[in-house]
Amino acid sequence: MTSRRGEGALWTGPVAITGASGHVGTALQRCLNGYGNEVRSLGRRDDLAAAFHDAAAVVHLAGTLRPEPPSTYADANLRTVERTIEALEGSSVERVVFLSYVGASARAGNAYLRTKGEAEDLLYRCGRDVVIFRCSHIYGPPSDPGSLVSAVLAGEQRRVWVLGSGRQRIAPVYREDVVEAVIRAALDPGTYHGRFDLPGPDVVRMDDFVRIMNGGRVTLRHVPSRLARTLAHATASLTPELVDVMVSDSLGDEVRVDRAFALERHHLGDIYAGAAAAAA
Numbered sequence: 001m002t003s004r005r006g007e008g009a010l011w012t013g014p015v016a017i018t019g020a021s022g023h024v025g026t027a028l029q030r031c032l033n034g035y036g037n038e039v040r041s042l043g044r045r046d047d048l049a050a051a052f053h054d055a056a057a058v059v060h061l062a063g064t065l066r067p068e069p070p071s072t073y074a075d076a077n078l079r080t081v082e083r084t085i086e087a088l089e090g091s092s093v094e095r096v097v098f099l100s101y102v103g104a105s106a107r108a109g110n111a112y113l114r115t116k117g118e119a120e121d122l123l124y125r126c127g128r129d130v131v132i133f134r135c136s137h138i139y140g141p142p143s144d145p146g147s148l149v150s151a152v153l154a155g156e157q158r159r160v161w162v163l164g165s166g167r168q169r170i171a172p173v174y175r176e177d178v179v180e181a182v183i184r185a186a187l188d189p190g191t192y193h194g195r196f197d198l199p200g201p202d203v204v205r206m207d208d209f210v211r212i213m214n215g216g217r218v219t220l221r222h223v224p225s226r227l228a229r230t231l232a233h234a235t236a237s238l239t240p241e242l243v244d245v246m247v248s249d250s251l252g253d254e255v256r257v258d259r260a261f262a263l264e265r266h267h268l269g270d271i272y273a274g275a276a277a278a279a280a
């Protein structure tokens with residue numbers, strides 16, 4: 001173990017990351033490089049058992065709200081977790097960290113929420129300390145905003161189509177705050193384990209979020225939820241499950257995660273300062 005930032009001893013062993021090529025995974029790898037732990041970045045075809053055997057922690061990020069056919073929600077969000085749990089057998093892994101979504105439940109009708117909920121339940125019984133972060137929508141910095149923001153950035157015509165009424169309330173969480181929470185959960189033996197919502201500190205209407213992301217200079221058009229669900233069956237970039245998630249509120253309980261991990265989550269205006277001021 002080693003000490004860092006005056007926060008006590010951290011695990012120094014290797015950290016294995018599934019889904020490392022994604023928006024969160026690339027930022028996590030970059031940030032972990034500053035800690036001195038060996039980082040093992042894993043893709044679809046890598047040997048998980050070999051990567052886990054002497055690792056201190058596993059961060060399971062593989063999963064998606066938009067599986068590419070023929071992959072399904074179960075393939076992406078549940079089978080990948082089953083493979084991770086199998087590969088933990090006989091390994092030295094102390095902690096497993098998993099990114100889920102607010103409202104995930106094994107009883108949900110929505111296949112994304114259901115498979116995330118089923119995966120959470122499996123992980124809970126895997127016999128290791130497990131930290132589950134149920135994130136709201138995640139957004140990145142202007143240089144790498146991620147799919148949520150990219151989908152609502154206006155083109156030359158300064159027009160954006162918003163799924164649903166635009167009145168859905170969201171508490172988007174900054175990617176680097178998610179990364180910070182994951183690192184504390186993975187490396188700090190003193191942090192709690194369990195399930196934690198991880199929303200951002202600002203609750204905004206989707207329309208206001210879109211305005212902020214576009215510096216206010218944007219015309220909003222809305223695709224009614226029912227029409228969006230119909231379109232999802234005929235549009236490759238949409239699924240009914242994705243539409244349901246996007247037209248619904250995306251909020252969570254921030255109190256427990258702040259208490260357990262002492263996070264200082266960024267406000268939208270901290271990251272998109274000019275844009276937020278222009279949109280006000």
Ligand SMILES: NC(=O)c1ccc[n+]([C@@H]2O[C@H](COP(=O)([O-])OP(=O)(O)OC[C@H]3O[C@@H](n4cnc5c(N)ncnc54)[C@H](OP(=O)(O)O)[C@@H]3O)[C@@H](O)[C@H]2O)c1
Binds near residue numbers: 101
């Ligand atoms: N972004 C959000 O707003 C948000 C919110 C809550 C929870 N989450 C969860 O957080 C995790 C990371 O999110 P992200 O934004 O970094 O996602 P991302 O950019 O879409 O990356 C997803 C990663 O999962 C891998 N993956 C997808 N389907 C897979 C499959 N069937 N088998 C194996 N690997 C698969 C991808 O691998 P390839 O590169 O090979 O495709 C990629 O490395 C995901 O599990 C996501 O569900 C995200």
